[in-house]
Amino acid sequence: MNMRNIYNPIFTLVLMILCGLAPMASATSLLGGEQPMEAVAPISKYVQKKYYKDAVRLALRLNAENKNFHALDVDASEGLVESIYSSLLAIHESKVTGAEEVTKLHKVHTFPTPSVDRFFIVYEKKASWAKPLRMGDNKTGSEKINKLLEKYGLVIDRNSEWDEEHNSIHVRATEPLNIAPLANDFKKIDGVVLVDLLQPDGDGNDIEIKSTGDGWQIDFVLKFGSCIDGCNQRHFWSFEVNNDGDVIFLGEFGDELPEWMREDRQLAERF
Numbered sequence: 001m002n003m004r005n006i007y008n009p010i011f012t013l014v015l016m017i018l019c020g021l022a023p024m025a026s027a028t029s030l031l032g033g034e035q036p037m038e039a040v041a042p043i044s045k046y047v048q049k050k051y052y053k054d055a056v057r058l059a060l061r062l063n064a065e066n067k068n069f070h071a072l073d074v075d076a077s078e079g080l081v082e083s084i085y086s087s088l089l090a091i092h093e094s095k096v097t098g099a100e101e102v103t104k105l106h107k108v109h110t111f112p113t114p115s116v117d118r119f120f121i122v123y124e125k126k127a128s129w130a131k132p133l134r135m136g137d138n139k140t141g142s143e144k145i146n147k148l149l150e151k152y153g154l155v156i157d158r159n160s161e162w163d164e165e166h167n168s169i170h171v172r173a174t175e176p177l178n179i180a181p182l183a184n185d186f187k188k189i190d191g192v193v194l195v196d197l198l199q200p201d202g203d204g205n206d207i208e209i210k211s212t213g214d215g216w217q218i219d220f221v222l223k224f225g226s227c228i229d230g231c232n233q234r235h236f237w238s239f240e241v242n243n244d245g246d247v248i249f250l251g252e253f254g255d256e257l258p259e260w261m262r263e264d265r266q267l268a269e270r271f
Helices: 009-018 045-063 078-093 099-105 128-134 143-151 179-187 259-270
Strands: 118-124 154-161 166-173 192-196 206-211 215-224 233-242 247-254
Touching: 045 078, 045 206, 078 099, 078 215, 078 233, 099 215, 099 233, 118 179, 128 154, 128 166, 143 154, 143 179, 179 192
Parallel strands: none
Antiparallel strands: 118 166, 118 192, 154 166, 206 215, 215 233, 233 247
16 A cells, blocks of 8 residues: 555644644644634733733722822732733733724833832931941841841842932832832831832823723723823723623723824734
8 A cells, every 4th residue: 555645634734733834723623623713822921910010000099099009008909900910811812992902002001100019218328237238138137128028029129329328229029019008117117218119200101990890991091292290182992891801892082193103003904
C-alpha cells in the first residue's frame, strides 16, 4: 500500500502546527467538524494590573463619603473590587459598540484619585531611624516603619536629598490599596515632616461607576480642552455589565471629539 496516498488528518494537523502553517484551532474543526472559534488575544498582565488598580480606586470612591479616603480602611473591600475588576475586563474583551474604542484606541483608565500605589515622605536627616537609608538600605531603623512596610507590602524605591536638613523617600505599594490612612500612620512618626500622596493637579480621563442592582453601569470619560483647573469638554461611552458578565452598550454622548481623535477612530475602523 502506498502510504503517500493515504490522507491522515491528525498527521496533517500536527505537521501544519509544527511548521507554523496554520493558526491554533480545534482538531474537530480541521477534521470537518465544528467551525474554529475566532482567536482571542489574552489580556496582558500590564493591562490587567491597570484595570485592577482602576477597580480598587473605583471601590474606594464608592465607599468614601465626601471623598474622605482617610476614614476608610487601608485594604479595599475585596468582593467589591473583584466585581468591578471582572466587569472592566468584560468590557475590554467585549465586541459591543464602543468597547474597543475606549479600551484599545483611547485606553481610558481612572484619573489617579485617590492614590492607591505610591506616596512621598520628607524626613529629618538626623532622625535616628534614617541611618540605614543613608547607608543605601531600603529598610529603616524604626521597628514601627518596618512593620508598616512589611504588613502592607510597601517598598522604599528611592532615598534622595531634599534640602540641607531633610531627605525624602518614595514609597511604592506592590498591590493597590488605600494610601490615605497609611499617610496618617507615617505622619505620627518622629522625624517625618511631610507625607505627600502625589495627587496630580488638574483633570484628565476617568471611569465612573454606579450600581444597577444587577451589576454596574460603567462610563468611560474622555476629557479634552483646557484641563488645568478641570477639563471643559468631555465625551462619554456608557456600558452596563450584569452579574453574569454580559455587556450592553448604552450609548455615546457628550462634546464632539476633536478632529484628530475622529481621524484616529476612522483609521482604527478601517483595520
